[in-house]
Amino acid sequence: MTILSGLRITECAAFIAGPFATMSLAALGAEVIRIDPLEGGLDYHRWPVTAGGTSLYWAGLNKGKKSVAVDLRAPEGRELAQALITARGEDAGIFITNFPATGWLDFEKLKDLRSDLLMANILGNRDGSTALDYTVNCAVGFPLVTGTPGETAPTNHVLPAWDLLCGMTAATGLLAAERHRRKHGAGQLLKIALSDIALAVVGDLGLIAEVQINGEDRARHGNHIFGAFGHDFETADNRRIMVAAVSLGQWKTLVKATGIAESISQLEQSTSLDFTREGDRFTAREPIAALLKPWFAARTAAQAAAALDSEKACWGLYQSFAQLVNEDPRCSLANPLFAQVHHPKIGATLTPGSPIDFTSCDPVAPGIGPILGQHTDEVLLDVLKLSSAQLGILHDKRIVAGAER
């Protein structure tokens, strides 16, 4: 038995937050039914794509789900989708969407079909206006403190961090609401705005207080870790290594592994700083980095790694995506996170399952991205208990479609 065996979730969503939420729950064993228009959703062709045009992004964010293709412009198609969203069962009636919750997706209308429906609506802004990861990120400060000190232009992040965090927050919220429904019988609408996800984090990390209490606007510190010591260094073989000394233990191991104890002691005396205090390490980040730079420059990455490991210092090697995939054993079948999964339109790739290891439940094998409409018939027969004749009529009228078109 998997941790979420039996739970059924439906989804009308696109891009990252919504699909990532349900993908993550599917990876814990939930049955997830993604409902898409006949031609595929807004994200169906999102890059990266294969030479044949299949979206690797869509396949990745929808793996382990069932795909149902319905004409969502037709009233009959919308009714089918509503019936799937509100189908019976104490472990069903859980729905996620990032579309406007109006018209056929209006919560009150859906509640008429299932009174204890749990529905998560992911919004851009709380007022319903549009926002994407990119247009939220620019507003919340981080691009202006990312990148080389002295530059004034913003540096966007490439990782869609707010989308991912929003999706996982929605997953947490739906499980909290399902717990509440199980105890008290009540369904409800959850609203989650992407911009609120980012605003909350800015507050959680103390950045709002830094402005309001300290009167400070965080400066750009390049690759230095703020408030402690951490930086990247180039090695003799032109690789780069990131070292981190956030805790006192990490600081001691770094100093020992690199043999700079005496120079550090002199630096403490000349600056009247105490590097057992993390803030003092940050204050002296440039001279500390200057002491470490020649040590790395004199060693290959392998030599530096061996020395750092011998003292259990905290470090990491910079890798491109290709280097990660081709050279890092953590990104291989040696890591139980991954399995080799074959997708009929893509081929075989290293595919992750859930990063959570539930040690007393069966693991869920990493899923495969569905073919659009692959599960239309199966779901309509099983969940809505349609007859084969009814299903045939829906196909004939082009209200639904299977995988072969």
Place this chain on the structure above:
Amino acid sequence: MTILSGLRITECAAFIAGPFATMSLAALGAEVIRIDPLEGGLDYHRWPVTAGGTSLYWAGLNKGKKSVAVDLRAPEGRELAQALITARGEDAGIFITNFPATGWLDFEKLKDLRSDLLMANILGNRDGSTALDYTVNCAVGFPLVTGTPGETAPTNHVLPAWDLLCGMTAATGLLAAERHRRKHGAGQLLKIALSDIALAVVGDLGLIAEVQINGEDRARHGNHIFGAFGHDFETADNRRIMVAAVSLGQWKTLVKATGIAESISQLEQSTSLDFTREGDRFTAREPIAALLKPWFAARTAAQAAAALDSEKACWGLYQSFAQLVNEDPRCSLANPLFAQVHHPKIGATLTPGSPIDFTSCDPVAPGIGPILGQHTDEVLLDVLKLSSAQLGILHDKRIVAGAER
């Protein structure tokens, strides 16, 4: 009633992932008890700090929690912590730690005290070796594709995205495990490695497949949105605006708002591209940006905003943290996400609650970061049912401490 009313979680953790997980659950109404050593945990002085040395970071990531201070080096203190972790109650027995699950934190030992314990152990790497957000991020590709094209040095992110996602994943995992325990009675140990969080996302977004199937190592595209159109532009008053045209609708509104339809049509003809296809917009990102640049340069940010809003185009203004706090209405009491919260050592600040709005449950007021040891007596009396006399002895022996020291 709040969505997680009654749930009790204990925590022995530091830095971001663990504390963020429980902070997020406290913001949904769970009772969270953070157990720290008498002098505070590893993160107790983490920057940013006030002039008086109080950590704004610690206050932010622990708000809404109860703080218990115990001498965790003393066997008697460890037994008290174990008793709190394994205290009875069907809504209790949920524990999160990012410390090594050995010695007094060994899962099997704790299970002897409560057989259905749910324990989430956050690790650096799956093998138990150390890794932080910074040393994971460098390994998973993103720093080498962030920042100006042509640069070769990596650009670290400033947002601790992997930590935050790891914390929220742990929250999801614990609620999934609590659901399973409620249905089947079984406790369990959850293991979550920070590096697996990042590796899974690299796979989920199609980046592993891009290497393995397409043989491509993602290039650096600066502030361009990969695979669609999006970029930043400078305005006449030296502000910057990010525009995004990921969906076809967003593209049409952008073209209309900026009046570049004719030039775009000519560009499509001269390049034989079709900008209704998102990939073609990405291919022509430089000439498209060149068409938009003068439009922004000729307008103030306010003028550009008004024109973009009139067509409901998708855009955002770059803001520093101070600009966000001082100028953006979303980051103010006008947004129900926030309340003004007074912390005795910090003062009054705008403080976020949960970004999830459960429309049929009572909201949880944004919490306050506790004073270290503030709830020691309350928790030991209420949860462990100690007598005042027993409590007095523990204080006399300096096994526990309250807030006043």
